[in-house]
Amino acid sequence: MNSVKRKKLIDNLFTYGLVVFCWIAVQALSATGHMTNQINGLLVPICMYVILAVSLNLTVGISGELSLGHAGFMCVGAFSGSFFTKLMAEAIPSLQARFIIALVIGALTAAFFGVIIGIPVLRLRGDYLAIVTLAFGEIIKNVMNVIYVGVDNGMLRIAMEKKANLNLSENGRVIIEGAMGITKTPKASTFTIGIVLVLITLFIVQNLINSRTGRAIMAIRDNRIAAESVGLNITKYKLLAFSVSASLAGMAGVLYSHNLASLAAEKFDYNMSILILVYVVLGGIGNIRGSIISAIVLTLLPELLRGMNNYRMLIYAIVLIIMMIANSAPSAIAARERLLEKFQRKNTKEAA
Amino acid sequence: MKKLIGLSMAAVLAASLTACGGSNTAETTAATTDAAVAQEENEDGTGESAEEAPSGETFKIGMIGPLTGDAATYGLGVRNAVELAIKEVNEAGGMNGYQVEYKPEDDEHDPEKAINAYNALKDWNMQILIGAVTSKPCIAVSAESAADNLFQITPSGSAVECIAEPNVFRVCFSDPDQGKASAQYIAENKLATKIGVIYDSSTEYSTGILESFRPEAEAQGLEIVAEEAFTANNATDFSVQIDNCKEAGAELLFMPFYYTEASTVLKQCADKEFAPIFFGVDGMDGILSVKNFDTSLAEGVMLLTPFSADEAGSQAFVEAYKAAYSDTPNQFAADAYDAVYAVKAAIEQGNITPDMSVSDICEAMKVAMTEITIDGLTGSQMTWTEAGEPNKEPKAAKIENGAYVMQ
Amino acid sequence: MSFLSCLISGISLGSIYAIIALGYTMVYGIAKMLNFAHGDIIMVGAFAAYTIVSTLGMPPILGVIVAVAVCTLLGVTVERIAYKPLRGASSLAVLITAIGVSYLLQNLALLIFSANPQKFQSVVNLPALKLAGGELSVSAVTIITVVTCLVVMFCLTSFINKTKKGQAMLAVSEDRGAATLMGINVNGTIALTFAIGSALAAIAGVLYCSAYDTLTPYIGSMPGIKAFTAAVFGGIGSIPGAFIGGIILGIIEQLAKKYISSQLADAIVFAVLIIVLLVRPSGILGKKTNEKV
């Protein structure tokens, strides 16, 4: 039994190691001047997508709930985090300090939304849950598009639909400006912070999975009725997984919003949620390391295809379909297993 | 393990495709875990160090805009016009005697992708950037270009914040200017007093114009009787919005959004027999070139625009553009075309040469831009302020007999 | 009067959602997959009709026929190449493949037709109907859309209830394994479903573009999502449910725009959907599935 445990531990450590290795590799490459600007600029987004993929895997893979609203939580996190950073520009001069607090605030706000959305919707199952989470994501986006928040004389003012409704005084400033969103959030995200956040995400998700709580979540996924019969509180654990996943997405949102000078709600539509779902499914449902790898590969792929101009997204689509069929089609799996078997047999023969 | 095989397939595919794509000379290294690493290892000589040492014989101008996705029609216009203008410039001897190389990159109208595009262009040793085409990506890119001190001129980034950085200039009007100018024009020409507005609440362009239109209209004694929104998600059926404006007794319909939606609104207004004065902004420009659009629907539409494809001064450009891309240029294309000539003028004014560093070029350009005056498609005697804002008069055009007529 | 006019536009919009949702719900009911590429089939249908009518100058009715033919062929081909190998794989894998197909169709259309919006000439060239002394005008497209929707709905229902193929579809949707044992050609039935669903998408595409006249490679995705919403709203897998869901969705969208807020109309539509699903977790006409212990 201990050997199994050790295997699991090594497996987990390998995942951390992979992340740390990426960091070291990147540092080494930039130290020796082998780094292109393009790759350099992609480092923070890759970290962000890895966090998103791993956190969505917690909902989809571990908890077994199909969510199409992950981008909504990211949106909430991004806006609350950026809002804080801009609001406290004078009160807390250190950008790093503000950014760290913003990360916490983003995660907490998203977790809060995870809970209030999760309570009603987690009763639904399968495709109904999918459409409801999609709907929530779209509602969040739609509302963020018409909300105005300003501050004057130490007072926060919130209005809908038009800036004039804020009734700001002369010295006031608008922080969230409807469809324009938040502009000029100072750039605080770095690759190192991104990697640290990835490690935190992995730490939370992996430790959660390999604990009493994680077992309960997976048990509910595998068989809800049996889980209830052994005394598990279904709502509690489903909600827990959902809100932890939401809060990590919120954190990724803060990382996103502190990487770009322009933050707008339109980015966080269902296409974004689906994009993250693609990472999760392609990496293997429930497979954390798979999520990491597929997030990296699929973020890089369209960027590396830039040379192809117009054919870029076409190729991306074809690659996606082929990979899905190669990975999931029963006949493809069988063929691959036959091939592997043949290969192994050959190896053993050679060894003999 | 199975998944790993699949993913490594992808990695191999990605690497090999890049190789034949020609932008990088990547070997088909199959790194399962980190395609990035594989990529980087093959990037000898094009790293940061190389950036400081451009070839010195040609100017390298990059362009960023949406070439795919919902907003592609704007980005493609800019891309084509820049390409056209640079071809002309090169044929006429280049800028300050140097030939110009040009490379467009797609941002899909997404700030995140715009940064990626920017970085890809930096790897190409871009010295001057024309873009980004749309406001939000433009703002995102401007933060990066400011950090690099790289000269940027956006043809069409109209939000105020687009040129907040000192190194960024623009060719088009800003959104607030347009809103204000529209209200003033309506009031001065006594077009109407009761105004209905339909706008796109999901874009900053539309809301930005409306935000400044509102107070100015009020100041001018105009009454906004209806204010109806749509969003990108439901930009197909405008019947409710039109009905509401009609019922409120609007004599003029202010339409601060792009011609794509405007053409639909006009058709639905016609279906509903609602015929106020239609008043658009520069985004309306291009409506006549929409394929298969029944131009009689746009008869009498007024718009504030600096450019008209039918104007005498722009004939040559329009002809050349049509010949090259079998498409009528829109105002985005015109702005982009002007941007290239503004860059050319500034380079020559400041006697800038391609062997200068990116930062030096930027500093020189910043000064030169305020010193030049050009007669472009989108305005005659255009000059620029130090803040990067162009000085040009918005002109009102009216569509008569299927053509823009300057008022 | 303005309420009526709003209602009519809601029904018109809803009818289009309903036709798309019918295709969605059929494919879901039989193949048990969310075909996210369904919206893009609409786009292909519209472009096919556009090419025939506007580019080649042929009569509109030919445009409709070609659109239906092209989409049927496309639907069956996509099913054969992309979805059939995945039969037996997890439903998520099929979902992602469908998304891949969606990207593929969009980008193919982008390469062929460019991103510039094109004006779709309505296939209906009849004058609007005037009611109440001209105060209320109902466009011919609206009438044809609603009528088409009803006809399609009627034909589908009788096809499923009265014909052998239709019964086979029902059987496959109930229990694929049992249907196979009964000697039903499951693969053939699923292909037929895709054919019908795609043909409906073509009709929807032509009507959608006739009513809203703008054509780009991306027009399919939003009605696709709305129709998906409508299908779930009515109870996914249920044909009358998709019809009712579509109509109600259209009406809510228009009423919300008129009476609540035109800026928040999207949010309101989705909020209503959520509330309905919370009260009736399987949609309005959906079958309640209680797991047997």
Add this chain to the structure above:
Amino acid sequence: MNILEVNRLSIAFGGLKAVDNFNIEIKKGQLYGLIGPNGAGKTTVFNLLTGVYKPDAGIIMLDGVNVAGKRTISICQAGIARTFQNIRLFTEMSVLDNVKVGLHNHHRYGIATGLFRLPGYFRAEKEMDERAMELLKVFDMEQYFDYKAANLPYGQQRKLEIARALATEPKLLLLDEPAAGMNPNETTELMEMIRFVRDTFDMTILLIEHDMKLVSGICEALTVLNFGQVLCQGETAEVLNDPEVIKAYLGE
């Protein structure tokens, strides 16, 4: 001393009285059988006892506490555990983890303890591992501990389900057709095992079964259910010889 006393338990589904006036008394340590023809309402009784359905009327006294109408979780915590007719395992999880889920409410530590791997985590996990292995040993399954539950052979899956139920430390164990799908050899083995479980854990067991060999072999008392009503109750030998019971089983 009775561990379970059920009185006038009833439930109707849309007019159909699935269980009507059901009474039962089970003594501590007893091995009790619930039999009856298909559709007699046996599983419904289990569902009522475990709170899957809420009874329309009646009392369920478990060790002196009325649990009728309570939620499944509370009833589980009060001390009733069950297995299912169609096996319900946590299929994607390991055999060991299946049992550890059963131990969930008896070896607690907070979420934070788990997240940050505080000492309490290692202590509790160690206890759980040991306890779970003990349970698996009882069923002779310790060598399968790292198998995925779905990959176990059928008979082992049944046993695992019982082990998981026992892990919740119940006072009363409900087995729903434990011998279904087993061959005679396996059934004999199962009978011994059930007896063994009763003896080692001092457990009270109520089981539904169709296999008369098993019923007559291990049950000490029986209740026969027919059309939702109690047809006959008493010691096994008596009940099996009751003419009414024979009639119900063999038909007229």
